[in-house]
Amino acid sequence: MAHRVVGKPIGRLDGIEKVSGEARYSGDVTLPGLVWGKTLRSPLPHARILRIDTSRAKALAGVLAVLTAQDLPNILVGRRMFDMPLLARDRVRFIGERVAAVAALDPDIAEEALALIDVEYEDLPAVFDPVEAIKVGAPVLHDDPGAYEGAPPERPHPNVQSVLRFKLGDVEAGFREADRVFEHTFRTQLAHQGYLEPHAGVVAIDEDGRVQVWASNKMPFRLKELLSLALQLPPAQIRVNLTPIGGDFGGKGSVMDLPLAYHLARATGRPVKMIMRYTEELMAGNPRHPAVITLRTGVDKDGRIVARRVRALFNSGAYAAFKPAPSVNLGGAGMGAGVYRIPHLLIESFCVYSNNIPCGHARSPGEPQMVFAGESHMDMIARELSLDPAELRRRNLLRDGDVLANGHHLEHVRAGDTLEAALKASNWSEPKGPWIGRGAAMTHRHIGVGFTNARVRLETDGTVTLSVALPDTGTGAHLVLRQVVAEVLGLPLDEVEIEVVTTDDFTTDSGVGGSRVTHTGGRAAYHAAENLREQIGAEAARLGAPATSLAAIAQAAARAGRTLEATHFYDAKAHGTVTSFTAQVAEVSVDPQTGQVTVRRFTTAHDVGTIINPIGHQGQIEGGFVQGLGYALMEEVKTEDGRISTLSLGDVKLPTIQDIPPLTTVILEDPVGPGPFNAKAIGEGSISAVAPAIANAVADACGARILDLPITAEKVYFALRAKAKAPAPSLKERRS
Secondary structure: OOOOOOOOOOOOOOHHHHHOOOOOOHHHOOOOOOEEEEEEEOOOOOEEEEEEEOHHHHHOOOEEEEEEHHHOOOOEEOOOOEOEEOOOOOEEOOOOOEEEEEEEOOHHHHHHHHHOOEEEEEEOOOOOOHHHHOOOOOOOOOOOHHHOEOOOOOOOOOOEEEEEEEEEOOHHHHHHHOOEEEEEEEEEOOEOOOOOOOOEEEEEEOOOOOEEEEEOOOOHHHHHHHHHHHHOOOHHHEEEEOOOOOOOOOOOOOOOOHHHHHHHHHHHOOOEEEEOOHHHHHHHOOOEOOEEEEEEEEEOOOOOEEEEEEEEEEEEEOOOOOOOOOOOOOHHHHHHHOOEOOOEEEEEEEEEEOOOOOOOOOOOOOHHHHHHHHHHHHHHHHHHOOOOHHHHHHHHEOOOOOEOOOOOEOOOOOHHHHHHHHHHHOOOOOOOOOOEEEEEEEEEEEOOOEEEEEEEEEOOOOOEEEEEOOOOOOOOHHHHHHHHHHHHHOOOHHHEEEEEOOOOOOOOOOOOOOOOHHHHHHHHHHHHHHHHHHHHHHHHHHHOOOOOOHHHHHHHHHHOOOOOEEEEEEEEOOOOOOEEEEEEEEEEEEOOOOOOEEEEEEEEEEEEOOOOOHHHHHHHHHHHHHHHHHHHHOOOOOEEOOEEOOOOHHHHOOOOHHHOOOEEEEEEEOOOOOOHHHOOOOOOOOOOOHHHHHHHHHHHHHOOOOOEOOOOHHHHHHHHHHHOOOOOOOHHHHHO
16 A cells, blocks of 8 residues: 555654754753752762761852752652662662762852762672672672562562563473583673763742653653652642653663752752763663573474573662563563574573662663573574574574463564575675674564553644654654654645643653554554544535635634544553564674674664654664664673773763674565554664674684673684683783
8 A cells, every 4th residue: 555654764854953952852941040959979889878967068159958868758769669769878789879969059069069078988798790699698788678669579589679480381391302402601791871861850849839840751651650659749740841852772761860859949949950970870870781691402403492491690780770660670581582482491580689880771671681692592502503503593483373481472473584584685605705704693572562642633724733742762753653644634744743742731651662652652643643534524524515625624613613633542551463573694804813803794684564764764773783783892881899980981882983884774564563554663673683693703703702792802812812722911912
């Protein structure tokens, strides 16, 4: 079916206001009498607070308020499990934990005041590695974590936040059936989402006590609920005003400093703005979890998987507060099964407390870690079996009718088609030169679910206004929603405007995240537009002039006291039978003298539904690939005894355009998705398999298998030396 607007490569319509500086982010909000809030953070990973003296800070000119935990209600905050204090009360559990808050006339005075606060600590034993944290005798971070609201019931060790299991069949019986069994352990690093806009917010209290919030938060209605709990206020007393968000990648869903901004606003009687410095983002944000993952897989004589056990330890840091899932775990742990049919399977995912920065959600939560381990493991098995890694995958791929470990029944499975498309486009079987290798990896991603409102209204000038309470996190989601409405109503795109409303205008909305917006927001907009189209037709029939312009129809309705408007609430409660597959192939070269890895080219193939906007769709693929490349080769938030040593995005080593190889994208369009016009999700499909594809290519090029990310030149260099059984060079030799 041909579309007039859907499927057309329309560029971003919000670009000019963003590059010109006209876009008004939450950090740009100014109000009469506004003051600045800042927080004092702990310099120690685990310590008892003996004394806090704020007298010198309070005496500083320009300081309006100084707060410690003693000035606040004893409230704990979180997204699902409530275990984090607003300010540390008796002890601190990570370097960067908030200890005090200051409000001052400008940010410089606030920073000066922080330096005048005197805190006396008593060091406590600390633990940083998740393996060590769950050993007998390890330092315990929380005396009674099971008592926290939202805490899962199972707790095999006091430092275990949560346990998530996926099970099929009888894994021990499966291993008894296996002809060969393989076991490998992998590690992944601490990684930040890398958004450009740090967490920022403004809180103002109206004369009637109404709380106004502007925040870089992608879930305004959930934010309203969480603030209601944290501030002990009725939800109706809080309004969240939506602003553009300068990047999210999973990290913009928590309350962060907003409760403190409220208490500072109460203490000063003035609006308060709080913006985290990027050093604070890196030491106290909610980055991607590091992980230690062990896979044990049994195969039969033909290389078919009969059993797999996966044990994942996610280093969750000092608090569980940043995790939104009911399990207080990472759903991506289910990707321990990969894209394969495994009759006997047990996946156990443990989120573990440690004296590190608390971790949260990042693009495809838990999946890049699991897919790196699982797809590297598959290649290692293939080489032990003397099989082409692609052939091992072919023999084990999911098919129509299979059931995943989480219970999802699958139809329209295109795993095989996607793999073959990637292999063909990458010249998988072509000869390679010396020190050049190719590696493949696969993943799949469900289409996100949730609930969303959309309202469409015909204006008296004949244009249509689409109202949503979904913030645009920089992905172009609002353009996609406008295209959907324009297509349904048969209008040019420029006759559909979007209005971003507040939490006063709808009752609820699940917000942005989990690759849900095109599905849920798109379906809400689609059905609302269908309803409006019917109203327009009925109004035209009343006029007896079906060819009358939309403006004339709207004006006639207005004269009769009618508004042509439709609202639709769309609620997708469960994942459907359709998922999206990705197959990727990396071609790399390895310098045997230095270990330097160069990605020569990369191929990514995607099983997709109807593409609403090809430019935005390709942008999601490319953006995910670039993040996956950084995760594979360079990005790391480095810590030593809980202290962050990478204090800028430059230190973290985000990739630049010079690091990006030629990228070939192969699209397998199959209109069976649950979204409007049968669209599927794309936002998280391209990131997770990049690292294992590169790791497998490196192993193919030089025989060195890197089991921990990132794959740096140093790791490859020493792996090559170990492989050659050559002695490692001295430090002096390494520096020469």
